[in-house]
Amino acid sequence: MNLPSVNKGAASGEVGQRPPESAPKLKSTNLDFYYGTYKALQGISLSIHPNRVTAFIGPSGCGKSTFLRTLNRMYETVRHTRAEGEILLDGEDIFALEVSQLRRRVGMVFQRSNPFPKSIFENVAYGPRVNGTTRKADLQERVERSLRRSALWEEVKDKLHKSAYDLSGGQQQRLCIARALAVDPEVLLLDEPCSALDPIATAKIEDLLFQIKDSCTVVIVTHNMQQAARVADYTGFFLLGKMIEFDSTKVIFKTPSRKETEDYITGRFG
Amino acid sequence: MASSASRTENTRPRRVSRFLTRARGVEAVAHGVAFLAASTIVAITALLVFELWINSALSRHKFGWDFLFTSTWDPISGQFGALPFIFGTVVTSALALLISVPLGVGAAIFLAELAPPKISDALTFCIELLAAVPSVIYGLIGIFVLIPALQTIVPPLKSVFGFLPIFSGPFYGVSIFSAGIVLAVMVVPFIISVSREILLAVPRDLREAALALGATRWESTWDVVVPFAKTGIVGSIFLSLARALGETMAVTMVIGNTPRIQASLLAPGYSIAAVIANEFREAAGDLYTSSLIELGLVLFALTIVINGAARLLILATTGKAAS
Numbered sequence: 001m002n003l004p005s006v007n008k009g010a011a012s013g014e015v016g017q018r019p020p021e022s023a024p025k026l027k028s029t030n031l032d033f034y035y036g037t038y039k040a041l042q043g044i045s046l047s048i049h050p051n052r053v054t055a056f057i058g059p060s061g062c063g064k065s066t067f068l069r070t071l072n073r074m075y076e077t078v079r080h081t082r083a084e085g086e087i088l089l090d091g092e093d094i095f096a097l098e099v100s101q102l103r104r105r106v107g108m109v110f111q112r113s114n115p116f117p118k119s120i121f122e123n124v125a126y127g128p129r130v131n132g133t134t135r136k137a138d139l140q141e142r143v144e145r146s147l148r149r150s151a152l153w154e155e156v157k158d159k160l161h162k163s164a165y166d167l168s169g170g171q172q173q174r175l176c177i178a179r180a181l182a183v184d185p186e187v188l189l190l191d192e193p194c195s196a197l198d199p200i201a202t203a204k205i206e207d208l209l210f211q212i213k214d215s216c217t218v219v220i221v222t223h224n225m226q227q228a229a230r231v232a233d234y235t236g237f238f239l240l241g242k243m244i245e246f247d248s249t250k251v252i253f254k255t256p257s258r259k260e261t262e263d264y265i266t267g268r269f270g
Numbered sequence: 271m272a273s274s275a276s277r278t279e280n281t282r283p284r285r286v287s288r289f290l291t292r293a294r295g296v297e298a299v300a301h302g303v304a305f306l307a308a309s310t311i312v313a314i315t316a317l318l319v320f321e322l323w324i325n326s327a328l329s330r331h332k333f334g335w336d337f338l339f340t341s342t343w344d345p346i347s348g349q350f351g352a353l354p355f356i357f358g359t360v361v362t363s364a365l366a367l368l369i370s371v372p373l374g375v376g377a378a379i380f381l382a383e384l385a386p387p388k389i390s391d392a393l394t395f396c397i398e399l400l401a402a403v404p405s406v407i408y409g410l411i412g413i414f415v416l417i418p419a420l421q422t423i424v425p426p427l428k429s430v431f432g433f434l435p436i437f438s439g440p441f442y443g444v445s446i447f448s449a450g451i452v453l454a455v456m457v458v459p460f461i462i463s464v465s466r467e468i469l470l471a472v473p474r475d476l477r478e479a480a481l482a483l484g485a486t487r488w489e490s491t492w493d494v495v496v497p498f499a500k501t502g503i504v505g506s507i508f509l510s511l512a513r514a515l516g517e518t519m520a521v522t523m524v525i526g527n528t529p530r531i532q533a534s535l536l537a538p539g540y541s542i543a544a545v546i547a548n549e550f551r552e553a554a555g556d557l558y559t560s561s562l563i564e565l566g567l568v569l570f571a572l573t574i575v576i577n578g579a580a581r582l583l584i585l586a587t588t589g590k591a592a593s
Contacts, residue, residue: 072482074478074481074482077474077478077481079387100485103481103483104484107482107483108482111475112473112475114475114479116480116493116497117494117498117500118497126480126485127483127484130483130485130486130489131483176479179479180482183483
């Protein structure tokens with residue numbers, strides 16, 4: 001329905017239906033994932049392009065969030081999980097990187113807004129602080145820049161030292177985005193970031209994604225197909241732990257090559 | 271209430287009306303039962319205060335406020351002052367918290383955040399067993415294990431810190447110090463098991479949000495999880511404080527039962543609960559009995575004041591975090 005807006009946001013490479021052949025930011029090859037003995041992902045191979053928004057869609061339990069959580073190894077906080085295969089970040093094996101270093105480069109925003117029990121300022125300053133920024137002026141500069149990038153600055157600049165819990169749900173989620181942006185991540189992962197928000201707050205976050213992709217590669221999981229159509233340059237469709245189809249958003253929504261994708265897009269199931 | 275309900279229902283179809291009346295009947299009964307249960311608690315508390323107040327009238331009239339601020343406890347000449355007991359109660363409880371809070375909170379963080387789940391569950395089971403040990407057993411362990419051990423530990427401690435008033439004077443074993451340690455051991459299981467539950471209840475995504483910024487596991491625990499759980503942890507500490515203030519048996523076995531105020535922790539002392547338990551049966555004369563009952567009133571007030579202060583403290587600190 002809002003498909004034309006996709007094309008404005010997406011850059012070159014749409015005409016030939018093939019992704020541009022720039023070096024991928026993240027590249028997953030034959031990735032399998034297990035919860036205990038249950039195989040949740042099977043042989044996922046795909047490339048995520050720099051400075052683009054990539055969306056993963058699919059019905060609940062299809063593995064899209066699980067895949068997202070392997071990209072910064074966040075799955076490791078859950079016991080009895082295991083990933084096999086290869087994921088490269090700028091050509092480097094993420095399983096060989098030091099995990100806190102990886103997560104500083106690959107930030108994450110969660111489904112439920114989850115500000116820390118601290119002030120607005122301290123929420124945003126936390127990431128730079130744990131990564132070694134201590135000078136007050138530097139922190140202030142970073143906090144302001146991050147809050148501006150997440151379009152929250154004008155709303156909170158007079159109450160930076162109020163509790164983050166005083167903000168509305170939509171503001172809290174934008175605060176969480178500002179918090180993630182404060183460490184200048186190369187990739188930002190968003191796990192259904194708008195599922196608890198009203199349409200106006202959702203629209204604000206979607207606008208935001210357009211802006212931050214200039215400086216950052218964005219990967220978003222959503223159960224809302226219209227959202228994927230609106231914000232994403234590329235879309236991957238997951239079903240039962242498999243990546244069914246991955247292509248530019250326009251192709252996925254207009255001329256999918258797989259029947260499963262078409263059925264899902266047209267609402268025949270899911 | 272019932273009559274007004276049935277009057278408004280008259281205009282509606284009869285079956286609906288009957289259903290509503292019945293539903294309201296059930297509602298009223300449930301409401302009544304719950305109200306009765308709740309008011310029983312209030313009534314018991316009020317009755318407790320009332321009895322303590324009435325039965326301590328003799329002592330209250332004779333000594334007035336001086337009862338709280340004098341330290342002579344002489345049943346023979348009929349002079350009764352509560353200060354040594356208040357002192358003993360407060361100091362032993364404070365000492366107990368000083369020891370048990372770092373130990374208990376540290377253990378809870380270990381069990382909730384760092385230990386493998388199987389080890390954590392096994393240790394938690396042991397800790398909950400400790401909480402079920404009767405206090406007389408703790409008293410016996412105090413006499414037969416703790417005090418002999420302290421008699422070898424304290425002399426070298428005195429040779430180093432002897433210049434401090436709190437480590438001055440001779441050490442006979444039974445003392446405020448011993449009572450504080452026994453109390454610490456008794457309350458530490460409460461702090462651990464309650465704090466652990468609270469830490470485990472902190473939402474997982476809050477922890478992950480810190481990890482996602484490049485924080486280490488310990489940084490996410492200390493900077494985010496513990497502050498989130500702070501109010502609950504403080505609550506577990508006050509629960510323990512309430513137990514320490516009122517603990518009778520174990521304290522009376524190791525405190526020395528001497529109604530005197532001394533600066534040294536190594537000196538014997540007395541606590542309110544201990545003196546009531548020890549002397550009530552032998553109390554000769556109405557004034558003596560009445561004074562012991564007034565001590566009970568004082569303990570009750572002390573508990574309320576300390577808990578109230580604690581609540582204010584929580585409000586103040588969480589209020590500060592929020593602004």
